[in-house]
Amino acid sequence: MKPEGFAADLARKPEVLRRLSATLATENPWAPVVPPDAERVVLLGMGSSAYAGGVAAARMRARGLVATSDLASSQSLPSWGPATLVVATSASGGSAETLDALDRLPTGTRTVALTNTADSPIASRCDAVVSLEAEPEVGGVACRSYQHTLALLMALECHLAGVDLASLVSTVDAAADASAHLLDTRSEWLEEVSDLLLGPAGTHLAAPAHRFCSAQQGALMLREGPRRPAVGCETGDWSHVDVYLTKTTDYRLLVFAGSPWEAQLAEWTSMRGSTVVGVGGDVPGAGYVVRHPGDADDDVRLLTEVLVPELVAARAWREEG
Incomplete structure (x- = not known):
């Protein structure tokens, strides 16, 4: 992994996302690969792929679809019969656990690889392939x-629900614009936000349940790049599992706005003098808030907001070598 390369990858987010939007505007990548009799969906992946899958499956269930997301390493994968579609996600196409899970599926299960690497083991092991179009x-x-995993699983949600992709295309375009804004304005907020969030006891991130993956992915970026301790939590659950550390540590918390449980969280962080940064909306008790265009739309937030901790991670990684 390379810090300069990571920063360059982030800088190209708007450009590459707009290309995905243009592709989705002209074709539905799921139409040729999802069998018409698919009644149930299983999403498999590890790490970032699993984070995105967890929220994507919840969104599908909210539409009345039968869907679940499992870690590919699980020994208790669903066995739902022949009308099941399994989407195995691996950006590299070589995740050992995901490849192993494919070998453990019931014979005859329809499988689709969602990958960024066309010539990869997962592509050859599945019945069909959908490209992430995220570029190397x-x-x-x-x-x-x-x-892009989030965007394409949102496209799968639309396809299964019988909804065209026009609204999603607009959302992806808006997320590209929002990402460009965060990149263009980072000189105004990144240093201060980094100083607030990167504490001696690590960084905590909280997000509403319907965007929980943002907290998980943001924490992973801080662990994976600059090797900083970081943990993601769901905002409502925070009061049951994370609140305790506000009493004993120099607690630093990034809150992705949009949960009805923020006031409950703020009671504890304010009382105990914790450092709080909000993203995407006003957060009670936040000492600093980062806003971006379109942040009143949950789907735009979902596709955009993790860029804030990614940029914090990139800055820390480059400075610390």
Whole structure:
């Protein structure tokens, strides 16, 4: 992994995302590969792929679809019969656990690889392939491919629900614009946000359940690049599992706005003098808030907001070598 390459990959997010939008505007990549009798969906992956899959499956269930997301390493994968579609996600196409999971599926299960690497083991092991169209990530960190995984699983959601992709195309375009804004204005906020969030006891991130993957992915970026301790939490669950550390540590918290449970969280962080940064909306008790165009739209937030901790991670990684 390379810090300069990671920063370059982030800088190209708007450009590459706009290319994906243009592709989705002209074709539905899922139409040729999803069988018409598919009644159930299983999403498999590890790391960033699993984070995106967890939120994508929840979105599908909210539409009344039968869908689940599992870590590919699980020994308890669903066995749902012949009308099941399995989407195995791996940006590199070589995740050992995901390849192993494919070998453990019931015979006859329809499988689709969602990957950024066409000539890869996962592509050859599945019945069909959908490309992430994220282009090579020279920094060796799944950043654009994570963003594109979300967008393409949202496209799968639309396809299964019988909804055309026009609204999603607009959302992807808006996320590209929002990403460009965060990149263009980083000189105004990045240094201060980094100083606030990178504390001696690590960094914590919280996001609403319907965008929980943003907290998970943001924390991973801080661990994977600059090797900083970081943990992601769901905002409501924070009061049950993370609140305790506000009493004993120099607690630094990034909150992705949009949860109805932020006021409950703020009671504790304010009382105990914790450092809080908000992203994408006003957060109670936040000492600093980063806004971006389109942040009143949850789907735009979902495809954009993780760029804030990614840029914090990139800055720390480059400074620390």
